[in-house]
Amino acid sequence: MTIRFVDLQAETRFLRAQMLRAWEATLDDATFVGGQAVHIFEEHFAQYCGVPYAVGCGNGTDAIELALRALSLPAGTKVITSALTFVATVEAIELAGYTPILVDCDVNTYLLNIDQVLASWDNLVTVVIPVHLFGRPVDLGQLVSEVHRRGGYVIEDACQAHGATVKSMRTGALADIGCFSFFPSKNLGAYGDGGAVVTQNSLWYERIRRLGNHGVNTQKYDHRIVGRNSRLDALQARILTVKLSFLEEWNERRRRYADLYRAGLHHLSDVILPPDDPPHIRSVYHVFPIRVPASLRNALQQFLNNVGIETNIHYPRPIHLLPAFRHLGYAAGSFPVAETVTEQFLSLPMHPFLTETQIEFICENITAFMRRKRP
Structure with missing residues (x-):
């Protein structure tokens, strides 16, 4: 038995007929970048998020x-x-020409530590980007109010949290602007790269649309600002429109599988599970990360691989310890929670096409390993 970490082959088998129709419609229409298919998806996705405006773009980073x-x-x-x-x-942040300021995460939820955000604020801070990490949304109510009071903005990084809710409001509608990735492994994924920006502000919407299309205003070759090329293509828009109709069902499956993991692993004292959602939060479990002692993590991953269970690590190192961001000036020890949990994380298979039998098999093997505590 091989249990995929993300099983896109199972997904494409399920959707094959609809995807072939999407491909044929794209060939027949012969509008490959932009066009009606993209507008339809943008309308549907904005409505899903609960905002009036959505703009497709090249990927989540661009968003x-x-x-x-x-x-x-x-x-x-x-x-x-x-x-x-x-x-x-x-x-x-750096590509936009601004300076990243990092804060630590919460030890229980792994989300942005809001107290540290407010403590790090100075007169050059204008934006906060909370990350709805692993599919769990940040409860932004108080943060948005306080940031607005200070004259700033909140942009949601919702790239891992399509459909997650806080007090029945979906990600993308919780702050000033929401940003999404449609990388194939996401809860809502394209068959290539793609992304979207959503907002309730018409001025920002128009500017985002122009920025992603070479600064074009309303007429071709009427370039009003310096933009870039970041557009969603028609085939990906059609694929996403099909998959959007399944998103709620697939997210519900992920929540059910998370409950099964908790039931199968809660008895292990050396395994820390993602916390249950409080009543006003609904996570979508893009990733299901457990924590195990750092001395056992790599051995457990190899043990599971040997019995056919694919896993991943999200993420091996926090941002400030990556060579690309040494110039930010944060030394080891700057963010102790992030540094500790990244040594302990092991992400288990999580996708809509898992079976209860597979989850039982995963839990049985983790239990067998942890009882031996083999380093």
Whole structure:
């Protein structure tokens, strides 16, 4: 038995007929970049998120960069985000020309530590980018109010949290602007790269659309600002429109599988499980990371691999310990929670096409290994 970490082959088998129709419609229409298919997806995705505006773009990294550039911030602006995130969050800040300021994560949820955000604020900080990490949304109510009071903005990095909710509001509608990735392994994934920016602000919407299309205003070759090429193509838009209709069902499966993992592993004292959601939060479990003693993590991963269970590590190192971001000046020990949990994380298979039998097999093997505690 091989249990895939993400089983895109199972997904494409399930969707094959609809995807072939999407491909044929794209060939028949022969509009490959932009066009009606993209507009339809943007409308559907905006409606799903609960906002009036969505703009498709090239990928999630571009989405964050475009959102930042749409705010027209002054040079020297600082942007606060988490030390525990995928590298793209911080890449986008630098690509937009701003300075990343990192804070530690919460030891229980692994999300942005809001107290540290407010403690790090100075007169050059204008934006906070909370990351809805692993599919668990940050409860942004108080943070958004306080950031607005200080004259700043909040941009959601929702690249791992399509459909997650706080008080029945979906990610993308929780702050000023929401940014999404449609990388194939995401809860809502394309069959290539893709992304989107969503907002309730019409001015930012228009600016994001222009920025992603070479600064074009309303007429071709009428370039009003310096933009870039970051557009969603028609085939990916059609694929995403099909898959959007399954997203709620697939997210519900992920929640059920998370419960099964908890039931199968809660008895292991050396395994720390992701916390249950409080009543007002609904996570979508893009990733299901457990924590085990750092001395056992790599051996457990190899043990599971030997019995056919694929796993991953999200993430091996926090942002400030990556060579690409040494110039930010954070030394080892700057963010002790992020540094500790990245040595302990092991992400288990999580996708809509798992079976209960597979999850039982995974839990049985983790239990067998942990009872032996083989280093």
